Amino acid sequence: MVNKAIACALFFSLVAALFASSYAQQTCGRQAFNNNKVYRTCTDLPVLNSFLHWNYDPSTNTVDLAFRHTTTSSSRWVAWALNPSGQRMAGSQCLVAFQNSTGRPVAYTTPIGSGSPTLQPGSLSFQVSNISATLEGNQWTIFATLQLTNDLLSTNQVWQEGPMNGDTPSIHALSGDNSRSVGTIDFRTGQTTAGGGSSDSRRRRRNTHGVLNAVSWGVLIPMGAMIARYLKVFKTANPAWFYLHVACQASGYIVGVAGWGTGIKLGNDSPGIKYNKHRNIGIALFAIGTLQVTILSFFFPALVIIT
Incomplete structure (x- = not known):
């Protein structure tokens, strides 16, 4: 007995x-992709119901990533960016996605200037290939491959979402979680921080x-x-x-x-x-x-x- x-x-x-x-375990670890893509590293971003998945290839300094934002809709745009100049949108190198008036997902790159951002397509300071986006149910996912320099492998990241005005992204909220959607990321180690160093509460x-x-x-x-x-x-x-x-x-x-x-x-x-x-x-x-x-x-x- x-x-x-x-x-x-x-x-x-x-x-x-x-x-x-x-x-x-992280919530991102239970997420899957319809294209059967598998990412070795992922992190739950602390606000805006967002998640980042990636594979880092040290031999070429390339990062194959997927940025996912849940609880959204076709009337919202989403964006993820790197910003070596600080934890803010101004100066960031951005990936943007939205659904246009024909119902087709649109994904492109845009550099954010210091003035009023317009989110118009443009080239970034690093090469981006294979950029695409999907809207499935209530979640957006942006896919892209980044060719990064050494100083961008560990830097600041920013992510955002906002309303659409026809086929034009409108300004996002400037308070609440939209003002806290910043942090740092190290693609080599997988370490991330939120809000300039605070841990993910x-x-x-x-x-x-x-x-x-x-x-x-x-x-x-x-x-x-x-x-x-x-x-x-x-x-x-x-x-x-x-x-x-x-x-x-x-x-x-x-x-x-x-x-x-x-x-x-x-x-x-x-x-x-x-x-x-x-x-x-x-x-x-x-x-x-x-x-x-x-x-x-x-x-x-x-x-x-x-x-």
């Missing part, structure tokens, strides 16, 4: 580790959400169940097993509430991005855990007297 308990403990520990690892919250729920539903609550199942048969463990069981279940529920809260915050910060199976499983677990704790709060005094 003790061997069974050890086996169960190892099993639940493995499940918890896999659970935590799964939700620590959304990624931290996602990792926290995964760890909290792994500890709660994957470790503490199963451990409490195993204590009740395997220790209560030993007379010497009575009533200690019961208090250990309650402690694991109660602490697991408290940690689970914290994980639930971070999940709600992540959902509110990512409109349009939904994982229905994960959400439904989370709702079911939280409801069952709440029911158990509610019942325990009513019957705990009587159980203490009985034990």
